[in-house]
Amino acid sequence: MATETIKSKQTTPKITERISGSEAIVRSLIAEDVNIIYGYPGGAIMPVYDELYKYQDKIHHVLTRHEQGATHAAQGFARISGKVGVAIATSGPGATNLITGIADAQIDSTPMVCITGQVPSHLLGSDAFQETDIVGISTPVTKWNCQVTKAADIPAALAKAFYIARSGRPGPVLVDITKDAQFEEFDFSYEKCLKVRSYVPVPKTVEGSLEAAATLINSAKKPFIVWGQGVILSEAEEQFKALVEKAGIPAAWTILGASALPTSHPLNVGMLGMHGNYAPNKLTNECDVLIAIGMRFDDRVTGDLSKYAKQAKVIHFEIDPAEINKNVKADIAVLGDAKDTLSLILPLIQKNAHTEWHQKFKDLYAIEYEKVIKNDLHPTKQGLTMGEVINEINVQSKGEAAIVTDVGQHQMIACRYADFNKTKSNITSGGLGTMGFGLPAAIGAKMAAPEREVVSISGDGGYQMTIQELGTIFQQKAAVKIVVLNNEFLGMVRQWQQLFFDKRYASTEMTNPNFVAIAEGYYLKARKVTKREELAAAVKEMMESKEAYFLEVCVEKEDNVFPMVPSGASVSEVRLA
Amino acid sequence: MNTEKQLFTVSVYTENNIGLLNRVSAIFQRRGINIESLNISSSEIEGVSRFTIVVNVEEENIKKIIGQIEKQVEVIKAYYHDDDETIYQISGLFKIKSDLLFEERQIQNIIKESSARIVTVNKEFFVLEKSGKKEEIDLLHRELKPFGIMQYTRSGRIAVTKDEMKISTLLETYNN
Numbered sequence: 197m198a199t200e201t202i203k204s205k206q207t208t209p210k211i212t213e214r215i216s217g218s219e220a221i222v223r224s225l226i227a228e229d230v231n232i233i234y235g236y237p238g239g240a241i242m243p244v245y246d247e248l249y250k251y252q253d254k255i256h257h258v259l260t261r262h263e264q265g266a267t268h269a270a271q272g273f274a275r276i277s278g279k280v281g282v283a284i285a286t287s288g289p290g291a292t293n294l295i296t297g298i299a300d301a302q303i304d305s306t307p308m309v310c311i312t313g314q315v316p317s318h319l320l321g322s323d324a325f326q327e328t329d330i331v332g333i334s335t336p337v338t339k340w341n342c343q344v345t346k347a348a349d350i351p352a353a354l355a356k357a358f359y360i361a362r363s364g365r366p367g368p369v370l371v372d373i374t375k376d377a378q379f380e381e382f383d384f385s386y387e388k389c390l391k392v393r394s395y396v397p398v399p400k401t402v403e404g405s406l407e408a409a410a411t412l413i414n415s416a417k418k419p420f421i422v423w424g425q426g427v428i429l430s431e432a433e434e435q436f437k438a439l440v441e442k443a444g445i446p447a448a449w450t451i452l453g454a455s456a457l458p459t460s461h462p463l464n465v466g467m468l469g470m471h472g473n474y475a476p477n478k479l480t481n482e483c484d485v486l487i488a489i490g491m492r493f494d495d496r497v498t499g500d501l502s503k504y505a506k507q508a509k510v511i512h513f514e515i516d517p518a519e520i521n522k523n524v525k526a527d528i529a530v531l532g533d534a535k536d537t538l539s540l541i542l543p544l545i546q547k548n549a550h551t552e553w554h555q556k557f558k559d560l561y562a563i564e565y566e567k568v569i570k571n572d573l574h575p576t577k578q579g580l581t582m583g584e585v586i587n588e589i590n591v592q593s594k595g596e597a598a599i600v601t602d603v604g605q606h607q608m609i610a611c612r613y614a615d616f617n618k619t620k621s622n623i624t625s626g627g628l629g630t631m632g633f634g635l636p637a638a639i640g641a642k643m644a645a646p647e648r649e650v651v652s653i654s655g656d657g658g659y660q661m662t663i664q665e666l667g668t669i670f671q672q673k674a675a676v677k678i679v680v681l682n683n684e685f686l687g688m689v690r691q692w693q694q695l696f697f698d699k700r701y702a703s704t705e706m707t708n709p710n711f712v713a714i715a716e717g718y719y720l721k722a723r724k725v726t727k728r729e730e731l732a733a734a735v736k737e738m739m740e741s742k743e744a745y746f747l748e749v750c751v752e753k754e755d756n757v758f759p760m761v762p763s764g765a766s767v768s769e770v771r772l773a
Numbered sequence: 774m775n776t777e778k779q780l781f782t783v784s785v786y787t788e789n790n791i792g793l794l795n796r797v798s799a800i801f802q803r804r805g806i807n808i809e810s811l812n813i814s815s816s817e818i819e820g821v822s823r824f825t826i827v828v829n830v831e832e833e834n835i836k837k838i839i840g841q842i843e844k845q846v847e848v849i850k851a852y853y854h855d856d857d858e859t860i861y862q863i864s865g866l867f868k869i870k871s872d873l874l875f876e877e878r879q880i881q882n883i884i885k886e887s888s889a890r891i892v893t894v895n896k897e898f899f900v901l902e903k904s905g906k907k908e909e910i911d912l913l914h915r916e917l918k919p920f921g922i923m924q925y926t927r928s929g930r931i932a933v934t935k936d937e938m939k940i941s942t943l944l945e946t947y948n949n
Contacts, residue, residue: 335795336803340846342792360846393947394788394849518840 212383217347218243220384221311221373222251224354227386230282232273232643234258234266236293238286239326241313243378258643258672261664263290265636267297268662271306272640275623276598276648278431280307280361281640287314288326291372292333296630298368299337303627304452305429307366309357310334316376317345330372339367347380355389364397365516366429399517401532401540409511409528410544412485418553419445420483420508422468422476422497425452425626426490426515426534433457433619435538436489442542444549446557448476450491452626455616459595465557469497470761471608474568474770475560477761480505481768482556489513490534493523494627503766513537567772568758573613579752580728582609582681588731589651589679590615592739597649597677598623600641602634602658605687608757610653632661638676639668649677649739656682656708666718669744677738678715678746683753684708691756715746722746775832780809781853782861782932783835785824786816786940788847797824797848800841806830810863812929818940821849827930850943854934861932865910866892867901867917868924874899880920887913898923 215223221244225233233255237245248257260266263285270281281301285294291312301308315324331343340360344353350373357369413419427436433456440447440457446465447457457464466473468480480486486508491497498504501523512519512526513534520529530537572583586609589597595615600623601607607624616622623641625633638652659680669676686704693701715722721741725734731749738745759770787793794813801808809827816823828835835853842851871894873880884891889903903913910927 331792332795335792336799342790392846393944395846396947516844518837518844520840522837522840 210385210387212385214381215384216243216247216378217350217373217380217382218247218378220347220350220382221354221378222247222255223384224351224386225282226251226254227388228280228354228358230255230280232256232258233282233284234260234269234273234640235284236260236263236266236286236290238290238313240287240315240375241284241290243375244284244311244313258639258668260636260639261667262662263293264296264632265662265665265668267294267301267308267310268630268633268636269640269643269668270308271297271301271304271633272600272623272637273644274306274308274640275637276620276641277644278620279644280309280358282309282311284311285313286326287312287330288328290326291330292328294370295334295337298334298370300625300628300630300633301368302337302339304625305366305425306368307361308368309354309361310368310370312370312372313378314343314372314374317374318376320345320374330370334370337368338370341370341372343372343374345374345377347377347382350377351384351386352389355387356392359389359392360395398515398533399531401530401537405528405530406537406541407544409530410541412509412511412528413443413445413487414546414548416485418483419443419485419487419550420476420479421445421447421487421489422450422480422491423447423453423456423489424450424491426513427453427456428619430490430515430534432490432533432535432538435535435542437461438542439538439545442547443545444547444554445487446550446554448473450494450497450626451611451622451624453491454611454622455619458617459615460617463554466561467612469494470499470763471612471757471759472761473561473612474564474759474772475557477759477767477770478560479556481507481766483508485509485511487511487513488524489538490515492519495523498523499761499765499767499769503768564759564772572609580725580731580749581755582606582751583613584728585679585681585731585735585749585751586610586613586653588735589739592735593649593651597621597651598641598645600624600634600638600650600652602654603629603631604655604658605683605691605755605757606653606655606681608688631658634658635662635678636665636668638678639665639672639674642674642676643672651677651679653679653681655687656680656684656706656711657686663714666715666720670718670720674744675742676744677741678744679738680711680746680748681751682708682711682748683751683755685753687755688757690754694754694756695762711748712746720744720746722748724748724750726750778829778831779855780827780829781832781835781855782859782930783824783826783828783839783842783851783853784932784934784938785826785842785851786818786849786938787822787824788849789815789820789822790847793822793845793847796845797826797842800838801826801828804834804838806834806838810929812931814931816940818944821940821944825930825932849947850938850940852934852938854932858936859932859934861906861930862904863907863910863930864902864904864928865913866924866926867903867913867922868898869901869917869920869922871895871897871899873920877920880917883913883916887916889913
């Protein structure tokens with residue numbers, strides 16, 4: 197096949213200047229308003245680092261302790277700012293270490309541009325030192341990728357990369373640049389990419405679909421909204437809230453949709469899915485119209501598809517046409533960007549309250565509160581619960597903090613119980629479930645929004661997967677608050693072993709190090725809490741700290757996360773114990 | 774909708790870029806679907822490639838796959854069709870010892886009846902080419918096999934649809 201054809205539209209007069217490919221990379225990043233990048237140097241990307249040294253007043257490079265940390269930091273940056281996160285690495289192992297973060301960004305629709313160095317083009321395919329086919333390796337987990345072997349192709353490739361990463365349904369892209377292209381000189385000019393032929397970032401809304409959806413919503417007796425991250429990605433929070441309030445429809449969220457509507461909003465009825473709230477799971481199978489907005493019916497949300505909302509007419513607001521009918525058949529598909537489609541449907545919606553229907557959610561919440569929530573948040577038995585730690589953080593932060601979680605029991609507990617008053621406050625690894633995501637993602641989030649309180653909550657397992665990023669926190673003076681909920685177990689796996697594998701705790705118990713000593717080894721303030729009476733003061737001290745702070749809380753070893761929809765079961769079979 | 778597995782011809786119009794084959798084939802691979810045949814060539818539009826992919830799947834599945842294919846940045850449009858909606862051909866090449874051509878009268882009859890074409894003849898071997906439906910190529914293969922085939926290969930399916938594809942119109946809308 198022929199070489200890459202890169203189309204871009206000229207917006208400014210071309211002023212050319214003869215520079216090297218590596219300088220062109222840095223200048224292209226500046227042209228895309230990038231001022232922080234995360235990465236790790238190495239042989240095949242050294243010319244770029246040499247230029248970064250020259251341009252350090254314009255671009256701050258954050259040296260993470262592992263390339264995986266660079267991708268998660270770039271993701272954290274992107275998720276809280278809505279901008280494109282940038283990660284950079286050398287060829288071979290540097291590039292392959294990015295893959296986990298790229299895969300995570302792909303499934304969670306996070307805009308990210310990764311730049312990798314590559315061996316000189318004359319060595320391509322020769323198994324040269326630190327050569328990998330990173331374009332081939334990253335193909336299934338990128339929205340788009342390409343390899344550049346000529347300096348002259350660098351500006352257009354990067355312009356296209358940023359455009360694709362941020363437009364439509366966002367995602368990660370990777371541009372692999374050979375070392376000779378980094379050295380080669382050429383006449384540089386930069387034009388932002390505004391269009392790529394054959395790529396339709398936002399599909400046209402099908403004529404009549406909004407009217408049909410409005411008619412169905414207006415006639416519904418028991419309508420139910422399930423929303424996802426699409427609301428946040430399209431910055432449609434205001435329109436979404438207006439729709440929920442005008443139509444008076446109870447609304448529940450997927451894990452990535454959390455924080456688009458404040459937790460305290462009376463029509464916010466909680467989290468969906470495997471460890472979601474009782475009422476939204478149960479009532480999914482009772483509603484007459486299910487309105488899905490910017491969510492993709494992940495299997496963790498739907499449980500057994502053959503028993504999911506079979507009684508309901510389904511309306512699906514979605515930007516990605518491939519999601520329509522992928523898992524759940526939509527009676528009406530409203531294609532487009534949620535901000536546009538919600539704005540357009542709002543005037544067609546009749547005011548309503550659905551009081552009786554809403555009461556059903558409240559009744560089921562009362563049951564869940566009595567059986568689960570009360571014991572999680574206000575336990576009377578000895579031993580700290582994860583829920584009461586989250587509750588204490590809510591109290592001290594007044595629900596204003598951005599919560600960055602890792603993956604596991606603590607994540608489900610944090611997402612269930614954290615108060616989110618502001619949008620873009622729940623940063624977590626949803627689709628890929630990447631342990632080790634939390635700590636580096638918190639670094640990126642804090643650097644993108646230094647004015648916000650960023651609290652990283654991890655379990656003892658995931659924390660140790662990227663614990664080396666404490667070095668980045670220390671070096672960058674990133675005032676991240678780190679909470680490790682230590683139950684000396686890989687808690688979620690242990691819970692499954694208890695419930696489904698006859699309590700055979702195979703390789704899930706962890707003998708942990710002295711976490712406080714490790715944090716102190718990185719010159720961070722640190723404290724360990726083992727008793728309930730110490731908790732409030734410790735969380736207060738952490739939240740009041742102007743610097744990074746590490747707090748280890750030793751929680752009950754064998755606590756479980758309920759409610760739970762067992763894997764493969766229907767959402768209405770949700771268990772409370 | 775038909776829930777039985779059946780043969781579908783998938784036509785994908787794409788930009789002529791490196792790496793797309795990888796992306797498109799990965800969509801089938803992820804779902805554990807074997808590609809029966811694959812052909813990539815230039816299309817009626819300059820700079821636009823056309824993939825012709827044959828798969829044996831349920832219609833519901835192929836619809837989802839088309840969505841996933843169209844989602845790729847450099848894919849212009851993807852379609853699926855059943856056999857009744859397309860005109861399709863494949864081609865087979867048979868390399869056979871030249872002696873047989875002269876000594877086995879039966880082979881001469883087979884060539885004549887099958888409408889196969891002799892591409893080349895030399896002292897050692899001759900090459901037969903047969904275009905048509907897979908069944909026709911298979912039949913010729915079966916008939917020639919007892920005499921000994923030195924080499925045999927078959928191409929992927931190529932197909933045109935009975936209905937218009939309107940790719941040029943689509944590209945015009947992209948360009949505007």
